[in-house]
Amino acid sequence: MTAKLAALVLVLGLGGIVAPPTPGWTAGSPAQVGISPVSARREYSVFDAAKESLFGDPYSDPDRWQPLSLGTLFTEGWDEPWISPPKGGGGAPRQSWLNAFNGVFYRLANVPFGWVHGDGGDAYTGSLNLFTPFSRRFEVEWQIPFIVSSRGSDGTRHNAFGDFAVTTRFLLSETRDVSQSFNLTFRTPTGDIDNHNGVAAITPDYEFWANWWRGFVVRGGAALAVPYNHDGIRKAGARTSFLGNLSAGYYFTPHDLTPVGDLVWYVSTNLTQPTDDRGLSTTTLTFTPGFRTHLGWNWFLFGGVEVPATKPEPFDYQVLGELLKVF
Numbered sequence: 001m002t003a004k005l006a007a008l009v010l011v012l013g014l015g016g017i018v019a020p021p022t023p024g025w026t027a028g029s030p031a032q033v034g035i036s037p038v039s040a041r042r043e044y045s046v047f048d049a050a051k052e053s054l055f056g057d058p059y060s061d062p063d064r065w066q067p068l069s070l071g072t073l074f075t076e077g078w079d080e081p082w083i084s085p086p087k088g089g090g091g092a093p094r095q096s097w098l099n100a101f102n103g104v105f106y107r108l109a110n111v112p113f114g115w116v117h118g119d120g121g122d123a124y125t126g127s128l129n130l131f132t133p134f135s136r137r138f139e140v141e142w143q144i145p146f147i148v149s150s151r152g153s154d155g156t157r158h159n160a161f162g163d164f165a166v167t168t169r170f171l172l173s174e175t176r177d178v179s180q181s182f183n184l185t186f187r188t189p190t191g192d193i194d195n196h197n198g199v200a201a202i203t204p205d206y207e208f209w210a211n212w213w214r215g216f217v218v219r220g221g222a223a224l225a226v227p228y229n230h231d232g233i234r235k236a237g238a239r240t241s242f243l244g245n246l247s248a249g250y251y252f253t254p255h256d257l258t259p260v261g262d263l264v265w266y267v268s269t270n271l272t273q274p275t276d277d278r279g280l281s282t283t284t285l286t287f288t289p290g291f292r293t294h295l296g297w298n299w300f301l302f303g304g305v306e307v308p309a310t311k312p313e314p315f316d317y318q319v320l321g322e323l324l325k326v327f
Helices: 003-015 046-055 230-234
Strands: 108-117 123-133 138-151 157-160 165-174 178-187 201-213 216-227 241-251 261-274 284-296 299-308 317-326
Touching: 046 123, 261 299
Parallel strands: none
Antiparallel strands: 108 123, 108 317, 123 138, 138 157, 138 165, 165 178, 178 201, 201 216, 216 241, 241 261, 261 284, 284 299, 299 317
C-alpha cells in the first residue's frame, strides 16, 4: 500500500467515527530552519508517523520542521510525524487563544470555562478539549462538554452534559509566516434540548494564522454550521449559520519569563449570521478582549470577556477562562 493510499484510508476511517502552544524552545534562524536535506529524513509509515506524533518528542529538535505547500497537499506530510512549528517570521509563537479560530496544529489538553450573564438567567459551561495530531497534515480535536447549565423555557435550571463534537483538521499549508487549515466538525446530539443542545450538525471551516512583524499576530477564518436533526432544529432552535472570526494580538514577553511568559493581549471578533428562513435573520457580532500567559512547566492560563455589539443582544456579557497543558 502506498503512503498516499494509506493516508487516505486513515483519514476516511477517522472521519467516519463521527472559535495552542509553543513549548520552551527557540527556533533556529531563518538560515537554519527548513534546509535539512530530504535524503537525511527518516522514513515512516503512516501508522509509525501517527505513533510518533502522539507519543514522541515533537519539541526538542525544531530544525526537523519543513514548510508544507498547498500544491503537495495529497503527496507530502501524511507519512511524516507532526513537529511543533517554529515561531513566525516576526518571532511570535504559534499558540491558541480563547474564542478565536486556530489555523495551527497542536498537541495539548485544555479546559475552557464560560459564565454568561443575561436576561434569561445566568448560564455556565465547562469542557475538556484534546488536540491529537496523527501527522503533519492530519489532526483530530475532541470536544467533551462535561457541563452545560442554563434555565429552560419552564424557568427551572437544567444541568446536563453538552453536545460532544469531533473535528478532523487538515493542514493546507505552513510556512514560517503563515499556517492554513481546513476543518470539519461533527457535532452529536448528546446534550439536553432544555439547554439548547441535542443538535446534530456538520461544520466545515477554513482557518489561518499569520505573523510577519514582531509579536503581532493575526488569525481568523470562516465556517458554515449546518444542523440536520429534526429535534435540534425544531426544539433547540438550531439554524444554518455563517460564522466568521478575525482576531489580532501582540506578544509582549519572552516564553521563559514565568509566570508572565508569552504574555499576549488580543481582541477576537466573532460574527454569526443565520442563512436559512426558519426564523429571524439576526446578525450577532461580539468582541472578546483577552490574554494568555505561560505559568511554567508548559501550563498556560487564559482569560477574556465576550461582549455583544449588535441588537438584540444574545446576552449581556460572558466571562471566559481556560487552563491548558502542552504534552
